[in-house]
Amino acid sequence: MINAIIDIAPQLARGLSITISVLLASAIFAYLMAFIAGLCRLSQNTIIRKFTGLYVEVFRGTSLIVQLFWLYYAVPMLFGIQLGSNWWIGVIAIGLNYGAYLSEVVRGSILSVAQGQTEAATALNMSSFQRMRLIIFPQAVRMMLPEFGNYTIQILKGTSLVSLIGMTDILYYGDIMRSSNLSQAPLVYLLVLVFYFILALPLIWLTRKGESISRKGVAS
Template sequence: MDSALNILSYLSQGLWTTVSIFLAATFFSFVMAFFAGLCRVVKNPLVRGVTTAYVEIFRGTSLIVQLFWLYYAVPMLFGINLGSNWWVGVIAIALNYGAYMSEVVRSSVLSVDEGQTEAAIALNLSRVQRMRHVILPQALRLMLPEFGNYMIQILKGTALVSLIGLTDILYYGDIYRSTNLDEGPLAYLMVLIMYFIIALPLIWLSKKGEKISKKGVAG
């Protein structure tokens, strides 16, 4: 028990890196999701084409490949520096899950009943007003459970940043194991438990979201 607490306090050095990357990546994933999701339901074929390409490319390759690509390839290709490894991690996760979540936004927007659009047109609302005051408020509740699930995925994705040299929970777990080999199982178990504790509110959120999305609303 003593060594478990020891390990926990050692691992907590990486807690802030994990949490800050999780929060920033979640924020930017939502921005990307709404931006790309809404771009895919506009009329302009060019805008739609470009965003579809973005979504399919990032959904079609894996997060770890994208992370390495941003980490190794982008500086070589464009000669730009993405700032710090922290930003590389945040951008890779945000682009990846933003692409997945934009599908949630798109399908929720499309699943709002046609009659709502027609009624809004009859009331002489503009396209933007229709989306903002009629469609989106109804679509949002449909998105909730999926968003909860994707936030858990984002949290799990943050573990990858230890591979590009960031000092997150997993990084400290690795260091601890390599210096105390026989305590390896306990070290990784504690790492898993720390992730699980962070995930608990997200699990609760996605279950709550499921209830909200099912409640009320005719049809």
């Protein structure tokens, strides 16, 4: 048992770099999309609002695996273009998917900043940009922290799908270990789960931290 673990763990560790790089890149991409789409949905311009709404509903309404396969198989066929390497396809799919979910968090948090704050800022003769940057946004960001933490854990879980488009992540090496020795399969996958859990631990900790920050000094 111990020997088997010592055998398997280093093999799985070879996939760590891909899993972590996909996690970081797609998380950053998702945050970016979240703020862009979240703010666009609050825009005064109807066309921008409707268009972003369409993006959010389409990506929230279909599942990540469908979007990933669609980008991987269908986009090259439809447009005759390659989206770059598989790494990029994975990052784009995960980023767009969770960006759509997170944009709702951004939108909701901005909307939940008390109306009086906007009015006070207007009374202090601030421009709408100043109002957003100095008054609304700093208060809204705090409220977003716990949900951003939760969704980052979801993104980590989502990265396991990139093994399906041939990326050599932890799960990919797990699959290889399994096919070489089927009787070890349960142990291999248990170790894969442990690997993911270890990666998730700092995120869980950050989420809890975010929860306590978002609660601090808020009257409710």
